[in-house]
Amino acid sequence: MAAPISPLYEKIPQKNTLHRALEFTIFFLLLSLLAYRLLSLKNNGFAWLIAFLCESWFTFLWVLNLSSKWNPVSYITYPERLLQCYQVDELPPVDMFVTTTDPMLEPPIITVNTVLSLLALDYPANKLSCYVSDDGASRLTFYSLLEASKFAKLWVPFCKKYGIQTRAPFRYFSTELVSSNDNSMEFLQEYRKIKERYEELGQKIEGATLKSMPYELSSAEFVAFSNVERENHPTIIKTRVSGVMTNAPFMRNVDCDMYANNPQIFHHAMCLLLGSKNEQDCSSKWNPVSYKTYPERLLQCYRVDELPPVDMFVTAADPMLEPPIITVNTVLSLLAVDYPANKLSCYVSDDGASPLTFFALLEASKFAKLWVPFCKKYCIQPRAPFRYFSRELLPSHGNSMEFLQEYRKIKEEYEELRRRIEDETLKSISNELSTAEFVAFSNIKRGSHPTIIKVILENKESRSDGLPHLVYVSREKHPKHPHHYKAGAMNVLTRVSGAMTNAPFMLNVDCDMYANNPQIFHHSMCLLLSSKNEQDCGFVQTPQSFYDGLKDDPFGNQFGVLYKYVASGIAGLQGPHYSGTGCFHRRKVIYGLWPDGRMEFKGRIGKLTDERLEKTFGNSKEFTKTAARILSGLSGVSDCPYDLSNRVEAAHQIASCSYEYGANWGTKIGWLYGTTTEDILTGMRIHARGWKSTDCRPDPPAFLGCAPSGGPAALIQQKRWATGLLEVLFSKNSPFIITFTAKLQFRQCLAYMWILSWGLRPIPELYYLALPAYCIMAGSHFLPNVQDPAVLIPISLFVSYNFHTLLEYWGAGYSIRACWNNLRMWRITAVTAWLFGFLSVILKLLGLSETVFEVTKKDQSTTPGEGSDKDAGRFTFDGSLIFVPATTLLLVHLMALVTALLGLFDHVEIESRIGEIICSVWVVLCFSPFLKGLFGKGKYGIPKSTICKSAALAFLFFACTITVRK
Numbered sequence: 001m002a003a004p005i006s007p008l009y010e011k012i013p014q015k016n017t018l019h020r021a022l023e024f025t026i027f028f029l030l031l032s033l034l035a036y037r038l039l040s041l042k043n044n045g046f047a048w049l050i051a052f053l054c055e056s057w058f059t060f061l062w063v064l065n066l067s068s069k070w071n072p073v074s075y076i077t078y079p080e081r082l083l084q085c086y087q088v089d090e091l092p093p094v095d096m097f098v099t100t101t102d103p104m105l106e107p108p109i110i111t112v113n114t115v116l117s118l119l120a121l122d123y124p125a126n127k128l129s130c131y132v133s134d135d136g137a138s139r140l141t142f143y144s145l146l147e148a149s150k151f152a153k154l155w156v157p158f159c160k161k162y163g164i165q166t167r168a169p170f171r172y173f174s175t176e177l178v179s180s181n182d183n184s185m186e187f188l189q190e191y192r193k194i195k196e197r198y199e200e201l202g203q204k205i206e207g208a209t210l211k212s213m214p215y216e217l218s219s220a221e222f223v224a225f226s227n228v229e230r231e232n233h234p235t236i237i238k239t240r241v242s243g244v245m246t247n248a249p250f251m252r253n254v255d256c257d258m259y260a261n262n263p264q265i266f267h268h269a270m271c272l273l274l275g276s277k278n279e280q281d282c283s284s285k286w287n288p289v290s291y292k293t294y295p296e297r298l299l300q301c302y303r304v305d306e307l308p309p310v311d312m313f314v315t316a317a318d319p320m321l322e323p324p325i326i327t328v329n330t331v332l333s334l335l336a337v338d339y340p341a342n343k344l345s346c347y348v349s350d351d352g353a354s355p356l357t358f359f360a361l362l363e364a365s366k367f368a369k370l371w372v373p374f375c376k377k378y379c380i381q382p383r384a385p386f387r388y389f390s391r392e393l394l395p396s397h398g399n400s401m402e403f404l405q406e407y408r409k410i411k412e413e414y415e416e417l418r419r420r421i422e423d424e425t426l427k428s429i430s431n432e433l434s435t436a437e438f439v440a441f442s443n444i445k446r447g448s449h450p451t452i453i454k455v456i457l458e459n460k461e462s463r464s465d466g467l468p469h470l471v472y473v474s475r476e477k478h479p480k481h482p483h484h485y486k487a488g489a490m491n492v493l494t495r496v497s498g499a500m501t502n503a504p505f506m507l508n509v510d511c512d513m514y515a516n517n518p519q520i521f522h523h524s525m526c527l528l529l530s531s532k533n534e535q536d537c538g539f540v541q542t543p544q545s546f547y548d549g550l551k552d553d554p555f556g557n558q559f560g561v562l563y564k565y566v567a568s569g570i571a572g573l574q575g576p577h578y579s580g581t582g583c584f585h586r587r588k589v590i591y592g593l594w595p596d597g598r599m600e601f602k603g604r605i606g607k608l609t610d611e612r613l614e615k616t617f618g619n620s621k622e623f624t625k626t627a628a629r630i631l632s633g634l635s636g637v638s639d640c641p642y643d644l645s646n647r648v649e650a651a652h653q654i655a656s657c658s659y660e661y662g663a664n665w666g667t668k669i670g671w672l673y674g675t676t677t678e679d680i681l682t683g684m685r686i687h688a689r690g691w692k693s694t695d696c697r698p699d700p701p702a703f704l705g706c707a708p709s710g711g712p713a714a715l716i717q718q719k720r721w722a723t724g725l726l727e728v729l730f731s732k733n734s735p736f737i738i739t740f741t742a743k744l745q746f747r748q749c750l751a752y753m754w755i756l757s758w759g760l761r762p763i764p765e766l767y768y769l770a771l772p773a774y775c776i777m778a779g780s781h782f783l784p785n786v787q788d789p790a791v792l793i794p795i796s797l798f799v800s801y802n803f804h805t806l807l808e809y810w811g812a813g814y815s816i817r818a819c820w821n822n823l824r825m826w827r828i829t830a831v832t833a834w835l836f837g838f839l840s841v842i843l844k845l846l847g848l849s850e851t852v853f854e855v856t857k858k859d860q861s862t863t864p865g866e867g868s869d870k871d872a873g874r875f876t877f878d879g880s881l882i883f884v885p886a887t888t889l890l891l892v893h894l895m896a897l898v899t900a901l902l903g904l905f906d907h908v909e910i911e912s913r914i915g916e917i918i919c920s921v922w923v924v925l926c927f928s929p930f931l932k933g934l935f936g937k938g939k940y941g942i943p944k945s946t947i948c949k950s951a952a953l954a955f956l957f958f959a960c961t962i963t964v965r966k
């Protein structure tokens, strides 16, 4: 058998026929709606035009979205190559099934032709068996087959000898014989003879059909058929030709009227069945795919000491929004993964320069000495202590006395660690600050301080069962120098780790994303090491999943459906987007290398010289030396063992805030600047260099993070995303420009467009959501009248769209309720967070303000079910302006509904705007969290000031529409 592409993973295409059909339907409905609107634009008002514009935009988005999900496969088969791989007698046997029922409706001559075409196929005859099932139990059919089998003895050799194309005789003889030089005398003679015999066969069968009782019935062959009724008779099995029953591994079934038209069809089919691994490779780019990795095989291919080193990066920014205990848990889970400890180094970047974070890490490193051996000894899962200890200990036979003792001791130690960190958080100035370790932190300000680098753990003897290196890095900050938020932190980590350990692979996670699957390094190495071509795997991205997801996803923050459909669709194109966390990078890719081994300078690509090295990577000799090693395929800082602490000094220099001036950091290499979603931009530039990426979804999930719950935190996060995405869209790195100038594939470009356009969505969404209320109050309309048959278009669109969405959620294992919650949250997010994101980009483009990376607050709920469960899914509010547009929208709709119900200044009968009223009710339902918020108390209520502002805006809107009305 053909060898698989790679023994370590498989790429599995997926198929969703129903989804595709629905998506197509929705697309056509959208088009017809647009066409209808366009044709009747003249007779309708302003609202009609707005609706048309919004719907055009939605249609555009739909196409973008489809293009990433919809990946039809086309297979190319090479039958001629089949026989290069297999000898004729190695080809597998095939059983062919023909079904027929009623000799009156399905004349036997048709069945006979189908059977003859199958018998005559270009495939070794000893590998084929043809079974005809006759549900009519008709002697006529049997008689015809009997006669056909005699004819077949002439027909089959004739077909094979002359390479006849159409092997169903009735088709072959119905076309004129084209004169060609192959038509030798011999051929013509045979042709005429066989044509005659075929006509004879036809006459015989016809004769038998006309006679009600064929004379043969008396002969021995037909005894079984005497006195049978169609619906009541014993089994009849008659074997012709070979006389053995077969049990072939492949089966082919055809209806009695489907003759085999392509005699090579079996070879084509075998190409797919037998050779799928090698031949489909090129076309499977067009599939939505998932990767299956086999970590257990990794160690069959590599010795443990051959596994490549990995540098792990954790970024933390603010000890108030990101409680240090969360960072500590992430770090502990990384230190404890199943991977040789001497191959791992963990670098924590602290943008808060907080002694508290450092203190927490210091304490954690002591605890790690107990925790890591414990995890490895008992195969603990998950390896973030706060998650592990928050669950009940399940009784199992692994729970020996020894284990239970250790468990209790370690649980106590963890509690102690947590208490110490908490105490320290409460105290404003810690006693420890005076000790030598903390001198660096005394008298520093967050935004202005020198570099602090501390080696917390060092695996000096390089023991694979020890602990990985752990290094604390707080880069230099100065108000005069922009620090570029997370992207800046990542670049400093890249350089510091380059100077200290220089592993060829790097993992980056946010401070709240702990490693949930201890085998994740093995999984990702399966992909990184074994792809035939490095270019196919520039980075490995794991989905961003979250712990403690609430039932039915009330805040729509789990993104499960997005990952299941869109992300695996994109995985079948050029590969998943880089999503900022849970990603394994190749260091050389981050260093700006192209797949062909060259680098980019001033828009040109070429080889790297020493002088170029400095211009690209900055003027630290120590660092450029290590960078050169990476680019030439080596890793490590030198060939001989080294002392980590010795390299701290070099690291200090390259973590300074002026280091990047005059080098290419953030523009061509490393994490790119200029956007608050550095992840999308960085990943896109990697794809634009022609690298592909792969998607890795082991079970259990690789990393789990903390999703902000509904309310201010989630909206700030979404606002930042919308801002960042628009910044990319409007920059010189816009995917449209990149597709033309670089190697970004066209459909990958569409996939990027889809996500980048999130930030543009608030505008059409806001208009469309306001439209029903406007129509009701202004006495206008945006939907066809109920009597107009055209109303069916929007109705079927609504039904099919919602059904499609439901189907997707159902397919991803979510409930109907979760589906509704998500639909609702997308509406809410669009007119709150994304709207503000949009505005902040407008302000930036006008030069009025800069965009900032606002860190998301991480909830510290360590025990699920904390607080009353009733409130767990409730939306929370604060005094921020971000809530004003949604509240206004809600108030406007409430006003509209009241005017409609009271029939205030209304002379139109209600039927003519029933559509608008239904839409308005739908909008109110979507904004029900805000409706509850109007009456809620404390953080669950919308503040009075916000309500007042919104009410003022709503009245303004009302007044405007009334003017239009007059």
Ligand SMILES: O=c1ccn([C@@H]2O[C@H](COP(=O)(O)OP(=O)(O)O[C@H]3O[C@H](CO)[C@@H](O)[C@H](O)[C@H]3O)[C@@H](O)[C@H]2O)c(=O)[nH]1
Residues within 6 Å of the ligand: 314, 315, 316, 317, 318, 322, 349, 351, 484, 485, 486, 489, 509, 510, 511, 512, 579, 580, 581, 676, 677, 678, 679, 717, 720, 721, 724, 853, 854, 855, 856, 857
């Ligand atoms: O100046 C900064 C700001 C943030 N961070 C870190 O960046 C990470 C992500 O920040 P968070 O507030 O958690 O943002 P999220 O919205 O959860 O992050 C998502 O979106 C970001 C882009 O907007 C990506 O960078 C993240 O990887 C991705 O998880 C955290 O570890 C922060 O500590 C810094 O190191 N320095």
Ligand SMILES: [Mn+2]
Residues within 6 Å of the ligand: 510, 512, 705, 706, 856
């Ligand atoms: Mn986060």
